[in-house]
Amino acid sequence: xxxxxxxxxxxxxxxxxxxxxxxxxxxxxxxxxxxxxxxxxxxxxxxxxxxxxxxxxxxxxxxxxxxxxxxxxxxxxxxxxxxxxxxxxxxxxxxxxxxxxxxxxxxxxxxxxxxxxxxxxxxxxxxxxxxxxxxxxxxxxxxxxxxxxxxxxxxx
Amino acid sequence: xxxxxxxxxxxxxxxxxxxxxxxxxxxxxxxxxxxxxxxxxxxxxxxxxxxxxxxxxxxxxxxxxxxxxxxxxxxxxxxxxxxxxxxxxxxxxxxxxxxxxxx
Numbered sequence: 001x002x003x004x005x006x007x008x009x010x011x012x013x014x015x016x017x018x019x020x021x022x023x024x025x026x027x028x029x030x031x032x033x034x035x036x037x038x039x040x041x042x043x044x045x046x047x048x049x050x051x052x053x054x055x056x057x058x059x060x061x062x063x064x065x066x067x068x069x070x071x072x073x074x075x076x077x078x079x080x081x082x083x084x085x086x087x088x089x090x091x092x093x094x095x096x097x098x099x100x101x102x103x104x105x106x107x108x109x110x111x112x113x114x115x116x117x118x119x120x121x122x123x124x125x126x127x128x129x130x131x132x133x134x135x136x137x138x139x140x141x142x143x144x145x146x147x148x149x150x151x152x153x154x155x156x
Numbered sequence: 157x158x159x160x161x162x163x164x165x166x167x168x169x170x171x172x173x174x175x176x177x178x179x180x181x182x183x184x185x186x187x188x189x190x191x192x193x194x195x196x197x198x199x200x201x202x203x204x205x206x207x208x209x210x211x212x213x214x215x216x217x218x219x220x221x222x223x224x225x226x227x228x229x230x231x232x233x234x235x236x237x238x239x240x241x242x243x244x245x246x247x248x249x250x251x252x253x254x255x256x257x258x259x
Contacts, residue, residue, distance in 0.1 A: 036201050041218035053216065078222045097220055101185055105220030108229065113212050115170055115230035121222040123183070 040104050046096055049104035050133060050140070053094050059133050059140035067132040067143045076124040076149040085116035087136040093118050094135075098144075099128025124149045160254035164240045171234030171258055173205065175242050176226050183219025199247055200225060206241040207234055234258050 040052025047057035068082035083093050093116070094107040105122040116134065124130075124147060131144040161176040177200065184197025203215040212231050234240075236258055243253030 037216050041201075041216070080226075082228075100220050102183070102218055102220055104218050106218065107216040109214040109216070111212050111231075113207070113231045113233060115232060117228075117230040118215075119226070119228035121226050123220050123222050 037107060040107065041102060043104065044102065046098055046103050046131065049096055049102075050094065053104060053107040054092055054133060054135045054140055056140060059142040061143065062134075062141035063143070065132055065134050065141050065143040067130065067145050069130050069145050069147050072148045072150065073124060074150050076126070076151055078121050079124050079130075079147060079149075080119070080121050081130060081132075082119040083117070083132040083134070085134045085136070085141075087116055087134065087141070089137045090114065090116045090134060091138075092135040094133045095120065095122060096131040096133065097122055097124050097128060098131055099126045100124060160242050160244070160252060162240055162242055162254055162256035164234070164256060164258040166234045166236055166238075166258050170230050170232055171207075171238075171240075172228065172230050173240055173242075174226070174228045175205075176224065177203075177242075177244060177252075178224050179244075179246065181217075181219065181221055181223045181225060185219070197247060200244045201247050203227065203242065203244045205229070206239075206243075207231065208238050209241075 037053045040049050043049045043052055050057040064086055066084045073079040081095055090110050092109050095105050096103045097105055106120055108118050127148045129144045129146050131142055133140050133142045159178050163174045165172050179200050180198055182195050182198040186195045188195050197219055199219045200217045204211060205213045213229055238258045239255055241255045245251045
């Protein structure tokens with residue numbers, strides 16, 4: 001119950017901030033793109049995660065999206081992931097660990113100044129595919145790679 | 157409490173920013189080994205990166221990002237001496253920010 005309230009308060013704050021921004025007539029881009037994708041990070045399936053963060057779950061495999069991840073992760077709590085992509089007009093990059101209780105780990109909203117490159121470290125509960133999804137020119141492109149996890153990093 | 161380390165380097169018109177934040181990043185699914193109760197969720201939700209005051213990237217994180225998150229990204233432009241500012245907000249409303257100059 002408390003958690004729900006927390007979520008509500010947070011969402012309300014974001015909405016409030018957006019309204020204030022519009023009201024003052026100064027449209028700050030970081031507020032416009034910066035709203036936290038609450039639903040996407042609550043989604044328990046990949047499709048919900050992608051719809052929530054990138055606006056669609058229709059993605060096609062592309063070899064232009066390069067995903068660097070270890071074949072075997074000895075420690076599931078720290079799995080280094082690098083996504084790079086040579087496309088133009090990249091709007092966002094999401095990293096999804098398919099087998100996690102909450103698959104979406106992180107999502108990056110890029111401005112046109114950004115190169116198609118992000119690197120971070122994620123947790124993985126068990127052996128599963130890692131899916132890197134890039135949104136470019138309104139379409140989603142993806143690459144996935146299986147990472148074997150010997151010790152899970154999501155509780156237990 | 158929390159600290160942010162930033163390294164930014166400009167090379168050939170592209171700036172690479174590497175940042176390391178200290179944060180517990182509790183997903184809210186982990187049990188405390190002593191009490192057997194769930195450890196409450198406590199993770200960074202949003203990170204903003206600014207270059208000389210202009211937003212260049214916003215990242216949303218969930219509980220699935222490792223403790224003490226590392227993040228690296230690249231952007232076009234940026235010269236030595238320019239300011240890079242990284243700020244984060246977590247699900248408890250705590251926040252922190254740090255600034256560094258591009259090398």
